[in-house]
Amino acid sequence: MTRLRRPVPAVAVLFGLAVLAGTVPADAETTEQAMARAMAHIEGTAGPVSYARAAEAFEVAAGAGDADAQNWLGRLLFEGLGVERDPAAALERFAAAASQGRPDHVYDYARALEATAVDDAALGHAARLYRQVADTGHAEAQASLGVMLYEGRGVAPDPDAARALFERAAEAGNARALNNLGLLYARGDAVAQDHARAADLFAAAAEAGSPDALRNLGVMYENGFGVPLDEALAHRLYREAGGKGGQAETDPLPYDPRLAPPGTGPEDVRRRDRAAEAGDPVAAFQRAWLALSPDPDAAAPTAAAEARADLARAADAGYPPAMILLAVLLEDGIGVPQDWVAAQAWLLRAAAAGAEGADARAAALEARMTPAQIASAQDRAAR
Known part of the structure; x- marks a missing residue:
């Protein structure tokens, strides 16, 4: 089973920072306008997402003392995205x-x-800050302080106090706290051992989005701890979590939800081929989608390469669903060399065009990219 879950250090990868000193005079816009400009670049409502441009606007608002802008810039600087990392x-x-x-x-x-x-002094400072906000009911702070108390990091070890904090955060539905509390019940640590209760907590944490809890629930089913023995279910849970014996289950091949499924009869094929060769991006997209369905990994190399060419033409013509499907090929290296930067650039363009699902795909890929890759993708998307 996994260890008690700590938070991801600082924040998950967010965006690149390139502070352009003096580009926007501090008196050129109000703090509210600067924050609105920054968030428009973060959310992609002012074109493709551009963290560098957002950072420029955050700098203006931070100069006026805006706490949100200071906090955003702290996140950016901590990750070193677009600038030299400076903790x-x-x-x-x-x-x-x-x-x-x-x-x-x-x-x-x-x-x-x-x-x-x-050193322990810095850890103690962190623990005091966690306690400050945990006392206000902040569930993530309760979970974080609970881990520090359980492990005795910066504070005296106190498993009972840790359990109480996990319970408070779990009542609020916090996934990390639910998983950590499940581990205590599975081990009989600070509570009486109760495998059934542990399995229930892991299930609740998995429902709340914890991959660790999916793996832990898989352990319970693989061994029959508190639940019926079910190895098939255990391995499905492992696959869903993306670990121990398989990758995460993939989504269906993305299609344009506005279109009816493409026909596959002889006349349908001829009509679609003529339209695709004449430059119709929808026909090119549908031809590529059929060539890659249902599993692009199983497509013949020639078919995958032809599909990639169709998608590139449709994406260059500005058709967002083709941008998304082309990004899938580039992300996984299907019919093309794997290229996360190019994939992310297409996803950012699709998201800026309002394509359904592009935002979520871009966020998932970004979490796996390096700061330099993220910055390059955003630069490419803005061209």
């Missing part, structure tokens, strides 16, 4: 934001302190 500068930004008292900002500051701590 010390990030901590300064987080501290400035946290000084204004908003619980989410205090929590982010605590996470950054915990992730960069080199």
